[in-house]
Structures are given as structure tokens and as C-alpha cells.
Amino acid sequence: MLEIKNLTKSYGDVLALDRFSLGLKKGEVLGLLGPNGAGKTTLISILAGTLRDFTGTVSFDGRNLFADRSLKNRIGIVPQDMAFYDELNAMDNLLFWGGLYDVPRADLKRRAAEILELVELAGRAKEPVKNFSGGMKRRLNTAIGLLHKPDLLLLDEPTVGIDVQAKVSILEIIRGVGAAGTAVIFTTHQLAEVETTCSRIAIMDHGRILAQGTLDELVRIVGERDIVEITGEFPAASFSEALRAIAGERIELLSVADNLASLAVGATEEIPRIMDRLFQRKLAVTDLKIKTPGLETVFLKLTGRSLRD
Amino acid sequence: MRRLLLILGNDVRRHLKAPWAIVIFMIIPIAMTGLIGIIFAPRTEGNELPPIPVLLVDNDKGLASKLLVSSFDVDQMKKMFQVTVTDEADGRARMGKGKASAMVVIPNGFTLDLLDAKPVTLLVVKNPSEQFLPDVVEEFMNTMAVMLSGAVQAFSDEVKGIRAMLDLELDTIPWETLGPEFGKAQKKVVAASKYLNPLLIGLKEEETKAAGARPQVTAAHLFAAVLPGMAVMFLLFIVQTLMRDLLSDREDGKLRRMMTTPLRPLELIGARIAGGWVMGLAVLLVMVAFGTLVFRVGWGPFGYFLLLAVVAAFWTAAFFALFHALVRNRNQAGALGAPIILAFSLFGGSMLAPEMMPKAFRAVGVVTPNRWFIDGAALIRDGRFPLASLIVLLVSGLILLALAVPALRRRVSV
Numbered sequence: 001m002l003e004i005k006n007l008t009k010s011y012g013d014v015l016a017l018d019r020f021s022l023g024l025k026k027g028e029v030l031g032l033l034g035p036n037g038a039g040k041t042t043l044i045s046i047l048a049g050t051l052r053d054f055t056g057t058v059s060f061d062g063r064n065l066f067a068d069r070s071l072k073n074r075i076g077i078v079p080q081d082m083a084f085y086d087e088l089n090a091m092d093n094l095l096f097w098g099g100l101y102d103v104p105r106a107d108l109k110r111r112a113a114e115i116l117e118l119v120e121l122a123g124r125a126k127e128p129v130k131n132f133s134g135g136m137k138r139r140l141n142t143a144i145g146l147l148h149k150p151d152l153l154l155l156d157e158p159t160v161g162i163d164v165q166a167k168v169s170i171l172e173i174i175r176g177v178g179a180a181g182t183a184v185i186f187t188t189h190q191l192a193e194v195e196t197t198c199s200r201i202a203i204m205d206h207g208r209i210l211a212q213g214t215l216d217e218l219v220r221i222v223g224e225r226d227i228v229e230i231t232g233e234f235p236a237a238s239f240s241e242a243l244r245a246i247a248g249e250r251i252e253l254l255s256v257a258d259n260l261a262s263l264a265v266g267a268t269e270e271i272p273r274i275m276d277r278l279f280q281r282k283l284a285v286t287d288l289k290i291k292t293p294g295l296e297t298v299f300l301k302l303t304g305r306s307l308r309d
Numbered sequence: 310m311r312r313l314l315l316i317l318g319n320d321v322r323r324h325l326k327a328p329w330a331i332v333i334f335m336i337i338p339i340a341m342t343g344l345i346g347i348i349f350a351p352r353t354e355g356n357e358l359p360p361i362p363v364l365l366v367d368n369d370k371g372l373a374s375k376l377l378v379s380s381f382d383v384d385q386m387k388k389m390f391q392v393t394v395t396d397e398a399d400g401r402a403r404m405g406k407g408k409a410s411a412m413v414v415i416p417n418g419f420t421l422d423l424l425d426a427k428p429v430t431l432l433v434v435k436n437p438s439e440q441f442l443p444d445v446v447e448e449f450m451n452t453m454a455v456m457l458s459g460a461v462q463a464f465s466d467e468v469k470g471i472r473a474m475l476d477l478e479l480d481t482i483p484w485e486t487l488g489p490e491f492g493k494a495q496k497k498v499v500a501a502s503k504y505l506n507p508l509l510i511g512l513k514e515e516e517t518k519a520a521g522a523r524p525q526v527t528a529a530h531l532f533a534a535v536l537p538g539m540a541v542m543f544l545l546f547i548v549q550t551l552m553r554d555l556l557s558d559r560e561d562g563k564l565r566r567m568m569t570t571p572l573r574p575l576e577l578i579g580a581r582i583a584g585g586w587v588m589g590l591a592v593l594l595v596m597v598a599f600g601t602l603v604f605r606v607g608w609g610p611f612g613y614f615l616l617l618a619v620v621a622a623f624w625t626a627a628f629f630a631l632f633h634a635l636v637r638n639r640n641q642a643g644a645l646g647a648p649i650i651l652a653f654s655l656f657g658g659s660m661l662a663p664e665m666m667p668k669a670f671r672a673v674g675v676v677t678p679n680r681w682f683i684d685g686a687a688l689i690r691d692g693r694f695p696l697a698s699l700i701v702l703l704v705s706g707l708i709l710l711a712l713a714v715p716a717l718r719r720r721v722s723v
Contacts, residue, residue: 048569052722069571077569081562085319087327092319099315100570128326144566 001026001183002047002065002152007056009042009207016042017054018207024185026151029178031198032187033295035303039207040187041080044156047185048077060152073102076150076182080157082137083144086130090121090140093129094147101148111147118173119143135166142170146177153177155186159193171197191295201295203302210302218298225252225264227297228271232285233259234278242281246273255300262300264293312572316580321588324551334547335592338539339599345535360391361442364400364412371420373457378415380453390446404434411435411446423461438664532604537686538659540596541621541679545650548589548625549642555581555633555717556642564721574721578630578714585626593618609689617685620699624678624706631709634716653677678702 002024009017016039024030034040045051047058049066058065065071084093094112103111116122119139124132129140142158155174159167174197178184188194194201195215202212211218236256243253243263250266251274265271268290278285291297324331365381367374381392395403400412414432422429433450435443558564567577597618600606608614632649636642654660656670657679663671674680685698 045565048565050565050568069573072569072571075569077566079562079566079569081565083562083566085323085563087323088319092322096315096319097566097570100312100567100572102571 001061003057003059004043004047005057005059007043007046007054007058009039009046009051009054015207017046017056020056020204020208022202022209022212024152024183026183027178027181028200029174029184029186029198031194031201032185032204033189033191033194033201033299034187034204038205040204041156042207044077044154044185044187047152047154048075048079070102073148074151076145076148076153078142078145078153078155078158080160082141084129084137084140087128089126089128090116090132090143091125093140094144097144098147103148108147111149115143115147118146118176120169133166135162135169138162138166138170139173142173146173149182151182153182153184155184157187157189159188159190167193191299195295203299205303211298215295218295219293221298221301223264223293225266225293226268227254227291227293228263228265228274229289229291230261230263230274230278230285231259231287232278232283234283236261238281238283239278242277242283243274246277254297262297264297264301310576313576313580313583316572316577317584317587320551320554320580320584324588330550331547331588331592334543334550335596335599338536338543338596339603342532342536342539342600342604360387360389361411361445362409363390363392363446364403364409365392365394366397366400366412366414367394368397368417369415369419371418373420373423374415377453377457390449401434404436407436407438409436410439410442413446413450423457426461532600533606533608533690534662534687536596536600536604536606538654538657538679538683540593540600541657541682542650542654542659543596544589544593544622544625545653545678546647547592548585548622549629549632549646549650551588552581552585552626552629552633553639553642554584555630555720556636556639559720560639568721574718575714577721578717581717582626582630582710582713585629586622589625590618590622593622607690608686609692613689613694614686617682617689617695617698617702620702620706621678621682621685624702624709627706627709627713628678630713630717634713634720653679656680658683 002022004020004022007017007020008015018039020039020043022030032040032043042051046054047065049072060071060074063071084097088096091112094115095108098108098112099105113122113125116125119142121136121139121143124136129137132140138158138161142155145153145155153174158174159170162170171193174184174186178199186194186198199214200212201215201218203210203218211221236258239256239261240253243251247253251270252264254262254264256262263274265274271288271290275285275288363381365378367378378394380386381390386392393403393409397414400409400414403409404412412432412434414434416429416432419429419431431450431454433443433447435447437443558567564577568574594615597608597614601608629646632646633642636645654677656666656673657677658666658674659679663674663680663683666674681698681701685695685702688695688698
């Protein structure tokens with residue numbers, strides 16, 4: 001359905017997207033993970049048609065996405081900003097934003113009522129949006145993107161700054177939309193959201209996809225190894241230096257910062273060797289945790305930094 | 310077009326849901342006009358006008374002209390008019406110095422032409438710096454013209470006799486025949502007023518180019534002079550507020566979202582300019598209606614005024630479209646917009662009557678919409694078509710629009 005090839009975009013000297021390529025099928029929910037500045041929002045903006053001056057191609061069902069304005073009727077956008085009119089009620093907002101698409105007026109009213117049910121705002125349809133909580137506003141923001149039944153839905157961090165209940169509600173909506181056949185690209189910082197919602201995950205940094213696949217496929221990148229997280233009192237450089245002699249296939253330093261390091265180990269038997277080495281170098285350890293590998297480990301391995309960076 | 314109307318309708322709905330900014334901008338000029346009227350209108354005892362200074366020039370010195378001159382000499386008229394009889398040269402010199410509200414010139418041959426039932430014209434020279442008093446003189450002279458015309462027509466037979474006698478020497482007049490002539494005339498007096506057309510005496514109006522303004526107006530006429538200036542000043546404020554959406558939508562991310570839909574930039578720009586225009590016009594007309602109902606302001610022919618209001622609102626929308634295309638953000642728009650509007654209003658005559666301003670101010674005022682709107686409204690009050698105001702506002706508005714659209718298109722195309 002969507003085919004992105006060699007998309008490149010820079011802001012001055014900063015390369016935001018670097019020959020970015022990606023394909024997406026109907027009904028697929030793709031979680032796009034990346035640290036700040038990875039290029040996620042740039043990608044969404046280009047696909048939404050609000051960013052120009054890039055190279056590469058994007059085709060949608062075989063047609064150039066940017067050459068045919070009518071294709072915009074098939075794409076839904078849920079921006080990071082709460083982009084609607086606070087002084088209007090939810091129904092009026094839906095009718096206005098939906099009206100900008102080529103949806104017949106009668107269908108639009110019916111569809112607006114349905115979508116308000118879906119996002120659980122039907123009871124507040126006639127209330128000014130300025131009275132809504134943050135979670136309700138996020139749900140309305142999502143509803144506007146879904147109103148015209150798009151074939152491709154782009155969501156830019158749709159769960160930022162809301163409570164758990166609202167977050168669960170929005171993630172359920174995204175799953176439901178995907179199940180109904182809409183292709184979804186969904187950017188987030190939250191690993192757990194991607195794990196539970198997406199059928200495919202892509203990890204990107206510096207404008208490129210580092211790895212993509214299902215959760216299991218990605219975890220296999222780290223291998224059948226345990227993850228050891230060490231907390232203590234040590235400079236990052238000293239920690240790296242201490243482990244250099246024993247690092248190899250069975251002990252891999254995934255990431256290190258002052259007083260915190262993550263390692264992948266082939267077996268728990270390797271842990272005493274690590275501790276001996278740190279003790280010899282007089283590096284104090286205050287805590288040690290053993291974890292099974294997950295998306296966070298994969299992310300750390302691929303990007304060298306956590307999502308919070 | 311459908312999307313343009315959708316955005317326009319949505320903007321109107323939004324501003325009606327939160328109307329306080331507009332309502333306040335409507336109330337302020339009305340309240341200010343009321344205050345100015347109350348404070349500055351002259352207050353004479355019993356709310357009566359002071360005697361109106363009138364210059365009377367009798368170039369005829371005949372029977373009818375003397376009758377006309379003497380009509381100012383009765384007690385009731387003396388309360389209303391302070392008449393100075395003079396010659397035309399002196400009268401024009403005095404009018405040039407603004408020494409009188411009006412000058413009435415009775416032409417040479419007035420009496421004979423009148424008695425011969427030929428149309429004659431009285432000249433009323435009005436002081437343009439006074440807004441009401443010259444009109445009173447004109448109205449009085451109109452009444453006198455109607456009365457004299459009617460008298461001549463109703464007494465046509467008797468007038469023929471009198472006309473014939475005017476050519477005779479005094480000692481040859483057959484005095485014994487005059488009694489019956491006047492007896493017949495008396496019977497006609499009662500019904501005379503019903504048959505006054507066509508008038509034999511017409512009035513010609515003229516305004517001097519006098520300096521030396523001496524405003525003498527009542528509160529009602531002060532309202533009429535002040536309200537257009539106030540209305541156009543607050544029209545500028547209101548349209549600026551309405552069109553700030555061009556910036557706020559951009560800053561809030563709504564513009565970006567709009568541009569993800571099939572909406573074209575030109576449709577959005579058109580909707581926003583049309584919105585400023587239509588809503589500005591509506592607000593202006595509400596202020597006008599309020600002025601009419603509350604202050605009893607007479608605006609003149611409504612069709613002319615509506616045309617002027619449409620063009621003024623268009624100019625304002627075009628101006629603020631360009632303004633919002635050039636400023637960076639809402640804060641800058643707020644900081645720059647108010648001083649610009651106040652400068653327009655100061656130089657354009659919304660705050661101070663143009664004739665009370667220094668020449669330099671008046672010259673600057675020509676580039677403001679306020680000046681052209683106020684001048685146009687004054688002409689319409691006199692029943693005249695404000696052609697110059699309409700042309701200037703329309704042409705300059707179109708130029709502003711031509712500059713604004715491409716500039717806004719660059720801002721809208723995210």
C-alpha cells in the first residue's frame with residue numbers, strides 16, 4: 001500500500017532523514033521507535049504533505065502521494081498538537097474537520113456520531129472542548145484523524161501527556177483501526193505501547209531504520225542472552241576500560257554511562273567474572289539486576305542510548 | 310468554494326460562541342460617542358440654540374425683498390437669528406472669516422421677476438465648518454420661499470394690479486381701487502397654502518471655503534459627527550482581532566492539520582479575508598443601527614452608506630490580511646496592530662475633527678481609511694454620493710489584497 005524509497009530531508013547541515021525506506025501493507029500497524037531527533041516527526045510531516053524540499057519517492061497504491069491532492073482523502077493524521085477549536089463542542093469540531101475532506105454532509109454527521117461513540121465522547125458531544133480533560137482532548141484529536149475512514153493513519157505520539165486510562169483507550173482504538181484494514185504508522189517513546197499495539201516495529205535513529213520486524217524478530221537481534229544492569233559509583237570510561245579484557249561473544253557491553261551500565265551475557269555464570277574484574281579495578285557496585293531481553297535491550301543495542309535520551 | 314464557505318461558517322460560529330472581544334469593541338465606540346456628546350455638546354438655557362448669526366444681502370431692494378428682510382425682524386425670528394444686513398462683498402469677506410453661519414443673497418430684480426411669475430433664485434452661502442446651524446438658516450429660507458411662492462400664485466390677479474402700479478408714479482396711483490383688490494386677496498389667504506407648487510422661488514446652496522471654525526452643534530449632531538470616526542476606528546480593532554486566526558492557527562498547529570486535508574491554501578486565505586470582511590461589515594452595521602436608535606443619528610441615504618461600509622470593511626480586511634502576512638507571530642501582531650490603528654485614527658480624524666488638526670496631520674490623514682470613511686459619511690449625511698471615498702478605499706483595498714494574497718500563501722504553505 002505505502003512504499004517509501006530513499007527519502008532524504010535535511011535542515012541546513014542536519015540530516016533528519018537519510019535515504020529512509022519503508023513499506024507498509026494494508027491493516028499493518030507499524031510502531032516507529034526512536035530517540036528525540038531520530039527523524040520520526042519529519043517522516044510523518046512529509047507523509048502528511050506538510051513538509052517539502054526532500055528527495056526520494058513515496059507511492060500510495062502505486063500513485064505518487066504528493067502529485068494527487070485527492071489522495072489526501074485517504075490519509076488520516078493525528079498530530080502531536082491538539083489541533084482543534086477549543087471554543088467549539090466536540091461534534092462541531094468533527095463536522096468542521098471532517099468537512100474539509102470530500103465526505104458527503106449526511107455521511108459526515110452519521111460518521112461523527114459513530115466516532116464519538118468509539119472514542120467514548122458521545123455523552124460530551126455538545127460540550128465545549130475547553131472543558132475537556134487532557135485525555136478527552138487526546139481522544140478527540142484521534143477521532144478527527146479517523147473521521148473520514150482513512151486507508152492510512154499517521155499518529156505522531158498520540159499518547160503524550162495523558163493518564164493511563166486514556167492511553168489504554170487510544171491504543172485500543174489504534175488496534176481496532178488496524179484490525180479493520182487501515183494501515184497505521186504510529187510514533188512513540190513508549191516501548192510498552194509498541195509491544196502491545198503494533199504488528200511490526202521499526203527502530204530508527206539519525207534518520208534511518210536500524211532494524212525492523214515483529215517483537216520476537218527484534219529480540220532475536222540481542223540473542224538468547226540475559227541482560228545485566230549494573231548500578232554503582234564509577235565513571236563510564238573506567239567501566240568500559242575494566243571490561244575490555246573480558247568482553248567478547250559471551251559478555252557484550254550494550255551501553256554505559258557514569259554509574260550505570262547494561263551488558264548482555266551468554267549465561268549467568270559470567271556474572272562473577274564481571275564482578276571480579278570491577279573489584280580489581282576498585283569500581284564500586286551498589287546494585288545488579290538480571291533481566292530477560294526485551295525491546296528496550298534491542299533499542300539500547302541498536303542506538304546505544306535509552307529512549308529517554 | 311465549499312471548503313471556503315465551511316471555514317467562513319466555522320469562523321463565524323466560533324466568534325459567536327466567544328463574542329466578548331467583539332462586543333467590547335462595539336460597546337467602546339458607542340460609549341465614547343455618548344460621552345463625547347454629553348460632555349462637549351453646548352448647553353444653553355432650556356436647551357435652546359443661541360441666535361444664529363446670519364448675513365443678509367439685499368441686491369434687489371424691492372417690495373418682495375424688503376418683505377423677506379423684514380420677516381427676520383419679528384420677535385420670534387430675533388430669538389432664532391442674529392441678522393446683519395450688508396452688501397455682498399462685505400458678506401463674503403465675513404463668511405470667509407467664519408463670522409456667520411450663513412449668508413442669504415437676494416438677487417437684483419427679485420421683486421419684479423417674482424411679480425412677473427418668473428422663477429427666481431435666492432443664494433444661501435453656508436459656513437462648512439459648522440455642521441448644523443447653516444442648515445437651520447437654509448430650512449428657514451426654504452420656508453420663506455414656499456410662502457412667497459404660494460402668495461404670488463394665490464394672489465396672481467392682485468399681483469398683476471400691484472405690478473402695474475409699480476410702474477406708475479406715486480401721485481398717479483388710483484388709491485380708491487386698492488381697497489377692493491385687498492378685500493379679494495384676503496379671502497384667498499386661507500386656502501393659499503394648499504396650492505403652492507410649482508415654487509417660483511428656488512434656493513441655491515453654496516458653501517464658503519472659510520477658515521475659522523466655530524463649531525456650534527447640539528448633542529444629536531455631535532453624535533453624527535463623532536460616531537463614524539469611532540465606528541471605523543473600532544472596525545479596525547475588530548477586524549484585526551478576527552483575522553488574528555491567520556496567526557493563531559499557525560501557532561497552534563491547526564493550520565498544519567488543515568494542510569493535511571484536501572483544502573487548498575487559496576481557499577483558506579479567501580475564507581479568512583472574506584470572514585474579516587463580512588464580520589467587520591456586520592459589526593459596523595450593528596454600530597450604525599445602534600447609533601440610529603440610541604443617538605438618533607441620521608446617516609443619509611442608506612444605500613450610499615451601505616456601499617461605503619462594504620468598501621471600508623473590505624479595505625480593513627485586505628489591510629489586515631497583508632499585516633498578518635508580514636508580522637511574525639501573535640505577540641508581534643498585538644504589539645504593532647494597536648499603534649497602527651491608533652495612528653490611523655489620530656491622523657484620520659477619528660479622535661479629532663480634521664478641521665481642528667494642524668495641516669501636516671490633515672495631510673497624513675489622507676492615507677488613512679478613517680479619513681475617507683469619515684469624509685464619505687459626512688457627504689452621505691448631506692445626501693451626496695461619496696464617490697471619492699469609495700474609489701480611494703476600493704482601489705487601495707484591491708492593491709493591499711494583491712500584495713496580501715501571495716504573501717499569505719507563502720505563510721500558509723507549510
